[in-house]
Amino acid sequence: MANKAAGTKGKGGAKLAKSSDRGSTRAAAKAGDTAKKIESLALFVASSARKQQSPRMEIPTRSLSNVRFDPKKAIIEMGSNKQAREFFDLGMAKKFMQTLLIASACKQLISAGKTASIRQLYYMSKHDVAGTREKTFNDQAESDPIIEDLEVSIDALREELHVFASNRGALVGPVTLVDDGNTLDCMRMGSAGYAVPGIVEPDVIQFKKCTAKYILHVEKDTIWRRFYEDRFHEKHQCIVTHGGGQPARGMRRLLRRMHQELKLPIYCLLDNDPWGYYIYSVIKQGSINLAYESRRMAVPAARFLGVSSFDYDRCGLSDDVKIGLEDGDIRLAKQILAYPWFKGKKPWEKEIRKMIQNGFKMEVEAMINKRLTYLTEEYVPMKIRDKKQWLD
Amino acid sequence: MANKAAGTKGKGGAKLAKSSDRGSTRAAAKAGDTAKKIESLALFVASSARKQQSPRMEIPTRSLSNVRFDPKKAIIEMGSNKQAREFFDLGMAKKFMQTLLIASACKQLISAGKTASIRQLYYMSKHDVAGTREKTFNDQAESDPIIEDLEVSIDALREELHVFASNRGALVGPVTLVDDGNTLDCMRMGSAGYAVPGIVEPDVIQFKKCTAKYILHVEKDTIWRRFYEDRFHEKHQCIVTHGGGQPARGMRRLLRRMHQELKLPIYCLLDNDPWGYYIYSVIKQGSINLAYESRRMAVPAARFLGVSSFDYDRCGLSDDVKIGLEDGDIRLAKQILAYPWFKGKKPWEKEIRKMIQNGFKMEVEAMINKRLTYLTEEYVPMKIRDKKQWLD
Numbered sequence: 063m064a065n066k067a068a069g070t071k072g073k074g075g076a077k078l079a080k081s082s083d084r085g086s087t088r089a090a091a092k093a094g095d096t097a098k099k100i101e102s103l104a105l106f107v108a109s110s111a112r113k114q115q116s117p118r119m120e121i122p123t124r125s126l127s128n129v130r131f132d133p134k135k136a137i138i139e140m141g142s143n144k145q146a147r148e149f150f151d152l153g154m155a156k157k158f159m160q161t162l163l164i165a166s167a168c169k170q171l172i173s174a175g176k177t178a179s180i181r182q183l184y185y186m187s188k189h190d191v192a193g194t195r196e197k198t199f200n201d202q203a204e205s206d207p208i209i210e211d212l213e214v215s216i217d218a219l220r221e222e223l224h225v226f227a228s229n230r231g232a233l234v235g236p237v238t239l240v241d242d243g244n245t246l247d248c249m250r251m252g253s254a255g256y257a258v259p260g261i262v263e264p265d266v267i268q269f270k271k272c273t274a275k276y277i278l279h280v281e282k283d284t285i286w287r288r289f290y291e292d293r294f295h296e297k298h299q300c301i302v303t304h305g306g307g308q309p310a311r312g313m314r315r316l317l318r319r320m321h322q323e324l325k326l327p328i329y330c331l332l333d334n335d336p337w338g339y340y341i342y343s344v345i346k347q348g349s350i351n352l353a354y355e356s357r358r359m360a361v362p363a364a365r366f367l368g369v370s371s372f373d374y375d376r377c378g379l380s381d382d383v384k385i386g387l388e389d390g391d392i393r394l395a396k397q398i399l400a401y402p403w404f405k406g407k408k409p410w411e412k413e414i415r416k417m418i419q420n421g422f423k424m425e426v427e428a429m430i431n432k433r434l435t436y437l438t439e440e441y442v443p444m445k446i447r448d449k450k451q452w453l454d
Numbered sequence: 455m456a457n458k459a460a461g462t463k464g465k466g467g468a469k470l471a472k473s474s475d476r477g478s479t480r481a482a483a484k485a486g487d488t489a490k491k492i493e494s495l496a497l498f499v500a501s502s503a504r505k506q507q508s509p510r511m512e513i514p515t516r517s518l519s520n521v522r523f524d525p526k527k528a529i530i531e532m533g534s535n536k537q538a539r540e541f542f543d544l545g546m547a548k549k550f551m552q553t554l555l556i557a558s559a560c561k562q563l564i565s566a567g568k569t570a571s572i573r574q575l576y577y578m579s580k581h582d583v584a585g586t587r588e589k590t591f592n593d594q595a596e597s598d599p600i601i602e603d604l605e606v607s608i609d610a611l612r613e614e615l616h617v618f619a620s621n622r623g624a625l626v627g628p629v630t631l632v633d634d635g636n637t638l639d640c641m642r643m644g645s646a647g648y649a650v651p652g653i654v655e656p657d658v659i660q661f662k663k664c665t666a667k668y669i670l671h672v673e674k675d676t677i678w679r680r681f682y683e684d685r686f687h688e689k690h691q692c693i694v695t696h697g698g699g700q701p702a703r704g705m706r707r708l709l710r711r712m713h714q715e716l717k718l719p720i721y722c723l724l725d726n727d728p729w730g731y732y733i734y735s736v737i738k739q740g741s742i743n744l745a746y747e748s749r750r751m752a753v754p755a756a757r758f759l760g761v762s763s764f765d766y767d768r769c770g771l772s773d774d775v776k777i778g779l780e781d782g783d784i785r786l787a788k789q790i791l792a793y794p795w796f797k798g799k800k801p802w803e804k805e806i807r808k809m810i811q812n813g814f815k816m817e818v819e820a821m822i823n824k825r826l827t828y829l830t831e832e833y834v835p836m837k838i839r840d841k842k843q844w845l846d
Contacts, residue, residue: 176684177682229646252633259645283621298698430570434562
């Protein structure tokens with residue numbers, strides 16, 4: 063695989079500069095698009111009012127009942143159910159007003175070329191409702207779902223609305239990218255790597271050059287540091303990323319973009335516990351809560367390298383690595399087993415059942431019990447070589 | 455202040471390269487020192503055994519009773535109480551063995567030029583006690599305090615023992631540093647800034663050039679991003695740092711090094727709540743738990759810019775920014791008021807009492823309620839200009 067991927071890479075690299083230039087123009091167009099979509103929403107509301115009709119919007123339903131797994135695309139998607147939100151409806155009037163306030167704040171952000179966090183957007187939009195003592199928003203729990211409503215209504219990613227999530231996660235490896243006008247060689251960004259920002263859309267980040275063969279995604283910064291220090295990225299010409307736990311939107315979107323635009327396979331190295339399976343599932347298929355974003359965030363071709371429930375015997379580990387399963391682990395494992403995207407996949411069913419049968423879970427970090435560099439010098443190279451051990 | 459600091463800077467910059475070269479040599483010597491200290495510990499134990507005495511170590515007491523605030527140095531320090539840990543004592547034998555195991559693992563790390571997280575150190579040191587079915591460590595809660603024991607016993611920072619904490623926090627600003635051999639201009643590190651690693655000792659990080667006038671430390675990455683996007687670091691020629699909440703060891707140590715070696719004043723911008731006061735207190739005086747590290751981590755000259763309880767009236771804020779105090783907040787505020795390093799400082803007593811009297815707390819982010827750029831274009835510049843508003 064390595065050779066083949068490397069071969070593709072040469073060509074990929076050459077095509078890259080051009081495609082990212084185009085990416086940048088496309089991005090500017092995209093920002094204009096998003097602003098236009100908000101305007102259309104506003105015009106639609108205004109025109110209903112002018113026609114003396116109740117101003118209304120159509121909002122796709124963001125509930126579990128409207129989420130489905132598309133086995134062909136292999137991602138979690140939203141169905142087509144919609145709800146009307148009307149102004150002349152006592153139960154909806156406040157939410158209607160809130161939706162327009164958030165839309166208006168996003169439009170301001172886009173026009174000013176600025177971004178804000180969801181908390182900042184809340185404070186921007188909070189004020190007295192004219193002539194009353196009521197607040198437009200009482201707390202952020204009211205504004206967050208409205209942002210999501212807006213995203214699905216006008217079909218724009220949160221980042222396209224200029225709303226940012228956490229800067230979390232980092233990477234190291236042979237890729238050169240431009241971030242906010244700074245050309246950065248990600249092989250030489252210091253001992254904590256290149257910090258992945260909350261917004262990684264093509265107007266902020268463009269890829270310049272890449273000679274990496276694949277991406278290895280690990281869960282936490284402490285494991286990432288093990289790979290960094292052992293120079294795994296140099297020895298194996300790959301990009302090593304971490305999400306600081308469940309990866310934030312920026313990291314997920316960057317993984318997706320690197321996979322798609324740089325044609326890089328993605329391998330995940332996560333703990334052998336239900337949480338590890340879940341992180342993998344979100345990277346691969348998307349999350350249930352944000353089903354409408356899978357299309358632009360999920361990486362259906364991501365592969366799970368380990369830690370697998372079978373590794374205890376396979377790698378001859380000692381019982382020092384065992385952490386007893388708790389009831390909650392078993393419950394969550396069974397839940398995951400029932401996800402339509404795991405269900406029916408024999409190797410995954412075996413994997414999860416084996417964990418329950420083992421009665422223990424194992425952390426990636428536990429592999430160090432053998433030897434400090436066992437993880438980076440033996441375990442992962444062995445896993446990458448032996449395709450039969452990959453879980454899809 | 456700004457001009458004076460800038461003046462000093464020119465000279466500071468010139469002196470820098472040399473002092474950091476020396477720093478590097480010092481650092482190598484330091485690593486040797488730490489290894490030697492571990493050897494001495496081992497030799498002492500071995501020689502007691504040879505003399506047919508009970509092998510023993512002296513370990514400074516890490517309890518609240520042995521912590522005191524030194525008003526002259528203005529840091530929290532450890533007292534001089536020590537406890538003997540003896541091998542031939544049923545209650546101490548296991549801890550004795552554990553201390554030597556951890557010391558031995560650290561010595562291995564130093565010799566191999568490798569580092570490990572506290573979790574990795576746990577897995578490295580966990581195994582069966584020869585001839586028994588007992589484990590050397592049952593979980594990490596057993597190994598963590600032993601690492602701290604070792605730190606105080608041989609007077610070495612955790613980082614000098616090659617044990618790393620989280621890579622957390624980032625910065626942007628006119629400072630060029632060398633991190634792991636990579637020369638990095640921190641003005642051009644992309645939109646999430648330079649990622650601060652868990653270990654920032656002089657053998658990893660050296661300062662090359664600095665034209666910054668001061669450091670502004672903010673709590674979270676979302677606020678940091680506001681400053682970054684509004685180009686605060688360019689307009690005010692300063693370094694803007696964030697710790698991702700309570701700053702990790704790497705960030706604290708880097709603040710301390712930049713303050714000391716680059717002669718930069720440090721201003722903190724934190725939430726107006728007990729947690730904000732607490733973060734400030736840890737940056738400034740050190741923490742009670744890790745009192746023995748204050749000497750090398752604390753920045754007694756750090757200043758608190760805000761958000762102050764008096765800003766509600768002073769800045770003409772609307773009640774949109776108010777978040778009601780909870781019982782826990784009031785309890786914690788009173789606790790902080792009683793800390794010896796706040797007690798007797800009139801401005802701090804007024805500040806904390808005013809918050810309790812207000813009955814509400816305020817987040818830094820809430821300043822955005824006025825205007826998206828109010829924080830970066832008016833609030834902080836006003837605070838930096840008006841020394842009378844600083845809290846010491």
